[in-house]
Amino acid sequence: MIPSEVFDYEDVQLIPNKCVIESRSEADTSVQFGPQTFKIPVVPANMETVINEELAQWLAENGYFYVMHRFEPERRLGFIERMHERGLYASISVGVKQSEHDFIDELAAAGQVPEYVTIDIAHGHSDSVIRMIAHLKQALPGAFVIAGNVGTPEAVRELENAGADATKVGIGPGKACITKLKTGFGTGGWQLAAVRLCAKAARKPVIADGGIRYNGDIAKSIRFGATMVMVGSLLAGHEESPGGKITIEGKTYKQYWGSASEKQKGAYRNVEGKQMLIPYRGSIADTLQEIRQDLQSSISYAGGQKLMDIRHVDYVIVNNSVLNGDNY
Numbered sequence: 133m134i135p136s137e138v139f140d141y142e143d144v145q146l147i148p149n150k151c152v153i154e155s156r157s158e159a160d161t162s163v164q165f166g167p168q169t170f171k172i173p174v175v176p177a178n179m180e181t182v183i184n185e186e187l188a189q190w191l192a193e194n195g196y197f198y199v200m201h202r203f204e205p206e207r208r209l210g211f212i213e214r215m216h217e218r219g220l221y222a223s224i225s226v227g228v229k230q231s232e233h234d235f236i237d238e239l240a241a242a243g244q245v246p247e248y249v250t251i252d253i254a255h256g257h258s259d260s261v262i263r264m265i266a267h268l269k270q271a272l273p274g275a276f277v278i279a280g281n282v283g284t285p286e287a288v289r290e291l292e293n294a295g296a297d298a299t300k301v302g303i304g305p306g307k308a309c310i311t312k313l314k315t316g317f318g319t320g321g322w323q324l325a326a327v328r329l330c331a332k333a334a335r336k337p338v339i340a341d342g343g344i345r346y347n348g349d350i351a352k353s354i355r356f357g358a359t360m361v362m363v364g365s366l367l368a369g370h371e372e373s374p375g376g377k378i379t380i381e382g383k384t385y386k387q388y389w390g391s392a393s394e395k396q397k398g399a400y401r402n403v404e405g406k407q408m409l410i411p412y413r414g415s416i417a418d419t420l421q422e423i424r425q426d427l428q429s430s431i432s433y434a435g436g437q438k439l440m441d442i443r444h445v446d447y448v449i450v451n452n453s454v455l456n457g458d459n460y
């Protein structure tokens with residue numbers, strides 16, 4: 133499959149339709165994803181500098197989707213128990229190694245079924261992921277299984293056929309990502325077109341993962357078929373973000389690093405990520421509220437009342453329009 137139309141977020145603008153609401157507050161940004169409905173179609177990336185247990189609890193309590201990362205594997209069972217004790221949903225990540233299969237058996241034996249499990253590896257179109265989907269569906273049949281990451285319609289179909297309830301699309305578009313440079317592969321530079329191709333092939337929800345630089349990119353992801361949008365760097369600069377706070381020459385930053393960076397792995401082996409500093413942005417609650425308001429505006433420009441009305445708008449390709457003086 134060679135994609136015929138290739139574009140990314142900055143190359144596209146959505147075309148407005150006549151407004152049918154009196155106020156943006158009437159626009160409904162909520163989305164059904166798996167067993168729950170969430171306030172906005174946005175999930176912080178399952179990365180160590182983006183999400184931790186405290187933030188996960190706050191997000192669940194406040195109607196947002198989260199996916200806990202998998203880099204403290206021994207804490208996951210306790211995390212699920214703690215979330216369930218508080219009457220909150222549990223959403224965890226797993227890898228594909230034998231120890232992860234053993235962990236799934238441990239959860240089944242303990243009767244602790246997370247509502248969401250994300251299989252999170254770099255190259256998700258693989259037999260190892262297909263085996264993990266099968267194991268999850270057999271051992272924890274109540275869990276909603278998200279599988280990734282992938283970048284092709286073939287991969288989406290194969291993982292869905294294996295039993296995945298949703299797939300996650302994005303190989304290399306992330307801000308901390310160097311996959312494109314190190315391997316020559318991926319959807320970096322044409323992530324939005326890849327989301328479109330994958331979503332067209334999908335029969336189940338697709339998560340667009342990586343490359344979101346502006347709030348408007350979330351609406352563009354929805355237009356091109358995503359049901360949920362995973363965001364790393366844009367949500368990593370907050371007070372609640374787990375990365376360390378650093379002040380340089382009077383300006384404050386938070387640390388952000390790739391899950392396949394040397395910093396995360398503790399060794400320079402198969403490194404496909406880097407670390408960087410993200411300007412400090414205050415409270416994540418304010419940013420999520422701003423995202424919701426911007427999405428309400430998007431829905432109004434789409435001539436709609438609800439999130440999925442954005443799906444039906446026309447668009448134009450305008451090369452790099454966002455970068456032509458519109459940065460803020």
Ligand SMILES: NC(=O)C1=CN([C@@H]2O[C@H](COP(=O)(O)OP(=O)(O)OC[C@H]3O[C@@H](n4cnc5c(N)ncnc54)[C@H](OP(=O)(O)O)[C@@H]3O)[C@@H](O)[C@H]2O)C=CC1
Nearest residue numbers: 227228252253254255281302303304305311391392402404
């Ligand atoms: N979205 C993206 O573009 C990317 C995301 N990441 C993130 O980095 C983290 C680490 O990812 P990952 O290294 O996959 O996790 P793991 O180190 O857990 O690797 C998962 C398993 O897949 C194998 N594997 C990994 N990559 C390949 C490949 N290209 N071909 C064949 N086998 C492979 C690994 O073996 P072995 O290590 O021996 O090869 C390992 O057994 C994850 O959170 C992932 O999401 C990483 C890169 C790209």
Ligand SMILES: Nc1nc2c(ncn2[C@@H]2O[C@H](COP(=O)(O)O)[C@@H](O)[C@H]2O)c(=O)[nH]1
Nearest residue numbers: 177306307309342343364365390391392405
């Ligand atoms: N190639 C790599 N991709 C990575 C790594 N760590 C995380 N990721 C992916 O990036 C997104 C977040 O992207 P952003 O543009 O919103 O910052 C995240 O969800 C992963 O899919 C990595 O080390 N290498």
